[in-house]
Amino acid sequence: xxxxLFSNLxxxxxxxxxxxxACSFLAWLVSKLSEPYESRVTFTLTYTNLPDTLLxxxxxxxxxxxxxxxxxxxxxxxxxxxxxxxxDLSAIRETKGRYYLDALQLKKSLEAQLAKxxxxxxxxxxxxxxxxxxxxxxxxxxxxNITLNLSQxxxxxxxxxxxxxxxxxxxxxxxxxxxxxxxxxxxxxxNLSANFTKExxxxxxxxxxxxxLSQNSVAVSAKVVKFSEKVFEVPITVLxxxxxxxxxxxxxxxxxxxxxxxxxxxxxxxxxxxxxADYKNAGPSNHLLLRIDKRPEKAYDVKLQENQxxxxxxxxx
Numbered sequence: 001x002x003x004x005l006f007s008n009l010x011x012x013x014x015x016x017x018x019x020x021x022a023c024s025f026l027a028w029l030v031s032k033l034s035e036p037y038e039s040r041v042t043f044t045l046t047y048t049n050l051p052d053t054l055l056x057x058x059x060x061x062x063x064x065x066x067x068x069x070x071x072x073x074x075x076x077x078x079x080x081x082x083x084x085x086x087x088d089l090s091a092i093r094e095t096k097g098r099y100y101l102d103a104l105q106l107k108k109s110l111e112a113q114l115a116k117x118x119x120x121x122x123x124x125x126x127x128x129x130x131x132x133x134x135x136x137x138x139x140x141x142x143x144x145n146i147t148l149n150l151s152q153x154x155x156x157x158x159x160x161x162x163x164x165x166x167x168x169x170x171x172x173x174x175x176x177x178x179x180x181x182x183x184x185x186x187x188x189x190x191n192l193s194a195n196f197t198k199e200x201x202x203x204x205x206x207x208x209x210x211x212x213l214s215q216n217s218v219a220v221s222a223k224v225v226k227f228s229e230k231v232f233e234v235p236i237t238v239l240x241x242x243x244x245x246x247x248x249x250x251x252x253x254x255x256x257x258x259x260x261x262x263x264x265x266x267x268x269x270x271x272x273x274x275x276x277a278d279y280k281n282a283g284p285s286n287h288l289l290l291r292i293d294k295r296p297e298k299a300y301d302v303k304l305q306e307n308q309x310x311x312x313x314x315x316x317x
Contacts, residue, residue, distance in 0.1 A: 065124030171211020
């Protein structure tokens with residue numbers, strides 16, 4: 001029993017000792033981390049406000065070495081987190097084809113982004129040279145590469161809508177000069193019976209090795225409408241009739257087959273069409289060719305049931 005009592009007392013002493021040791025270590029650690037230190041820190045650079053006439057090379061440096069003064073807590077933070085600094089290139093300078101920011105510009109940008117408890121002692125480089133090159137900008141249209149297989153009695157009303165319809169290519173003149181359009185990735189839609197909008201990536205031509213696009217995808221959409229058809233009897237108008245003769249047509253009306261959206265078709269009348277026959281093109285067989293001179297704007301398809309008509313001439317009274 002006495003042996004067990006001593007054993008329990010020893011365990012309690014060990015626990016108390018360990019707790020005291022841990023507290024002492026934490027107090028020492030906090031004290032040390034609160035003290036100021038000087039150390040080197042490498043920041044990752046993110047470039048902004050690049051002038052339109054310049055482009056960042058793929059080999060451009062994205063790091064900047066510095067010497068800082070801060071407490072231990074701040075350096076611990078720098079070691080555990082990504083160290084990003086934004087560099088404004090709107091005031092970039094150029095000499096002998098090389099582009100750079102001097103130490104004063106860099107320090108001003110860096111100090112504005114550092115914590116108030118951190119002081120910048122020095123930069124590893126007095127001048128930051130940035131690998132940039134002159135470019136030209138060219139606006140080109142987007143060509144949607146889409147195959148549409150429509151359901152029966154459906155059609156696409158109007159052209160495909162591409163948003164944006166054009167993009168800007170920025171790169172060396174030798175690369176962008178020959179580019180006249182940019183295509184989307186191919187897309188095939190089957191049994192299409194409803195409106196659609198698709199976000200499609202753009203296909204970058206192989207020759208654009210050092211160029212960039214203002215965006216990498218576009219939205220392509222279209223309005224798909226179910227259509228019906230109706231036949232209209234339309235009077236025939238004769239152009240350039242002969243002098244001193246009356247020209248009579250047989251028949252004087254022609255059937256016109258119109259296909260349009262169901263709702264729109266209800267609003268169409270025979271007055272929305274104009275079918276003409278030009279007497280100047282009359283042949284020896286007393287036939288005149290017919291053509292549609294006016295049609296409803298939103299009609300999907302308009303066809304003549306007959307493409308010619310007979311005529312006779314009578315002496316005017």
